[in-house]
Amino acid sequence: MVDRIFIGRRKTSVARVILKNGNGKITVNGKEFEKAFPLLVSREDITKPFDVTETKGKYDVYVTVKGGGSTGQAQAIRLGIARALIDTNPEFRPALKIEGFLTRDPRMVERKKYGQPKARKRFQFSKR
Numbered sequence: 001m002v003d004r005i006f007i008g009r010r011k012t013s014v015a016r017v018i019l020k021n022g023n024g025k026i027t028v029n030g031k032e033f034e035k036a037f038p039l040l041v042s043r044e045d046i047t048k049p050f051d052v053t054e055t056k057g058k059y060d061v062y063v064t065v066k067g068g069g070s071t072g073q074a075q076a077i078r079l080g081i082a083r084a085l086i087d088t089n090p091e092f093r094p095a096l097k098i099e100g101f102l103t104r105d106p107r108m109v110e111r112k113k114y115g116q117p118k119a120r121k122r123f124q125f126s127k128r
Helices: 042-053 071-086 090-099
Strands: 005-010 012-020 026-028 061-066
Touching: 005 071, 012 042, 012 071, 042 071, 061 071, 071 090
Parallel strands: 026 061
Antiparallel strands: 005 012, 012 061
């Protein structure tokens, strides 16, 4: 298996994922998976592509992730892992697509506009 880098993005997070044959070890930015993501929800989110394809414990994952918060980073990693799994076995594609793991979530933070305190919030209107 040739080492290829797969990119996953979510909000402002960018994850670079490398998948290798192994025993299921996940390394994020040189740290253990559990240390990098202390929340159980984030850890489950990252490992879901392996559950769907029934490949848990078959691949080692090496991730470099930058930007955003923990939720955005976890979902960026999930997208990168899903793309890498399809590269290893194209038969995984329908199962991952049904779960929505191959769709890049396009939602971004709306920019703040001038003359307003936030993106949508307005200053109180005064008639007099």
